[in-house]
Amino acid sequence: MGRAPCCDKANVKRGPWSLEEDQLLRSYIEEHGTGGNWISLPRKAGLNRCGKSCRLRWLNYLRPDIKRGGFTEEEADVICSLYIQLGSRWSIIASHLRGRTDNDVKNYWNTKLKKKLMATYPMNQTPPPAVDFEVNSIGTDSIFAMSGKDRHQLYSPLSTSSSLMMEQRDARSKNNEQEGSASSSTVATVYESSSSSAMGYLSWPADEDDMFLTDFDMGWISELLATPREVAPLLARSI
DNA sequence: AAGAAGGACAACCGCCCGAGG
DNA sequence: TCCTCGGGCGGTTGTCCTTCT
Numbered sequence: 001m002g003r004a005p006c007c008d009k010a011n012v013k014r015g016p017w018s019l020e021e022d023q024l025l026r027s028y029i030e031e032h033g034t035g036g037n038w039i040s041l042p043r044k045a046g047l048n049r050c051g052k053s054c055r056l057r058w059l060n061y062l063r064p065d066i067k068r069g070g071f072t073e074e075e076a077d078v079i080c081s082l083y084i085q086l087g088s089r090w091s092i093i094a095s096h097l098r099g100r101t102d103n104d105v106k107n108y109w110n111t112k113l114k115k116k117l118m119a120t121y122p123m124n125q126t127p128p129p130a131v132d133f134e135v136n137s138i139g140t141d142s143i144f145a146m147s148g149k150d151r152h153q154l155y156s157p158l159s160t161s162s163s164l165m166m167e168q169r170d171a172r173s174k175n176n177e178q179e180g181s182a183s184s185s186t187v188a189t190v191y192e193s194s195s196s197s198a199m200g201y202l203s204w205p206a207d208e209d210d211m212f213l214t215d216f217d218m219g220w221i222s223e224l225l226a227t228p229r230e231v232a233p234l235l236a237r238s239i
Numbered sequence: 240a241a242g243a244a245g246g247a248c249a250a251c252c253g254c255c256c257g258a259g260g
Numbered sequence: 261t262c263c264t265c266g267g268g269c270g271g272t273t274g275t276c277c278t279t280c281t
Contacts, residue, residue, distance in 0.1 A: 016249075016275080039266060055267075056250065091269060102269075107248050110271095 013048045017057055021047060025054055026062050034058075060103045067099025071108050079105055080113060 013021075028045035035041065038051035047054060060066075071079075075097055082093045090102035090109075097105065 014251075037266075050251090051266085052252095052268095053250075059268095060249075088270065103249075106270075111247055 011048075012042075012050045012053075014050075014053070017061075021049065022057070022062060025058060029058060029062075056103075060101045063101075065099055066101065067097075071100075071112075075100070076108075076113060079109060083109065 017025075024045050024047055028041070032044070034055075035044075038055040040051070041047075042049045042051055042054050045054070049057075078096055079093055082089075082096060086092055088106075088109075090106040094100050094102040094105045
């Protein structure tokens with residue numbers, strides 16, 4: 001036997017919400033809160049709607065702290081980087097964007113970011129030549145505090161040898177030991193990945209010179225993103 | 240000017256999980 | 261320990277609006 005439905009779907013209103021319904025729901029919640037029970041809320045509020053529908057309407061549209069308008073470049077960067085780390089965990093991703101809902105983030109990803117990235121980096125595209133950057137210090141103030149300025153693009157095959165990865169990590173470890181913590185707001189953001197390639201951004205403030213990075217893979221980027229703010233200087237090697 | 244196509248986003252569906260009995 | 265239920269989530273669909281032809 002299947003599970004009982006949460007409401008009588010045949011007798012509740014569906015589809016777009018009217019202004020009157022919005023007003024009923026808003027005023028009820030502002031006065032009484034949700035009471036921790038969405039299923040009984042519509043009846044108490046005088047709404048002929050499914051409780052889940054009420055919850056969705058409130059969380060995605062009526063909530064007072066919802067941010068309207070287009071996503072900023074910084075928000076897009078955050079979404080991309082977290083998507084790489086977490087996959088389609090929209091609620092978690094949205095929790096890092098003040099005023100954005102999981103539905104907003106999901107829609108934005110599906111309608112804008114995914115297509116944009118596919119257009120910019122079609123699968124099987126030959127990677128551009130590797131570019132050498134020099135990094136004196138890499139810090140992750142927070143992945144949400146990227147400057148967005150002076151952005152440099154890197155592209156690297158995922159098949160990067162594990163030995164190189166180890167060398168990079170070793171170099172970083174050594175510098176951790178030798179030089180202690182450093183600060184900057186460098187951020188790595190990976191934008192697209194497939195079974196055979198990865199690509200991304202490294203961003204840092206325009207006044208940070210002598211940055212150097214040569215190669216990376218998904219694991220390395222994930223590690224970087226997960227690194228606490230006290231990140232020691234990184235010495236990378238040229239290819 | 241009108242119809243088609245595409246984009247944006249609101250809303251729904253159904254599954255999963257945890258709490259509580 | 262099992263069962264039921266509600267909340268939460270991700271995937272998908274529906275609808276409206278805009279742009280293109």
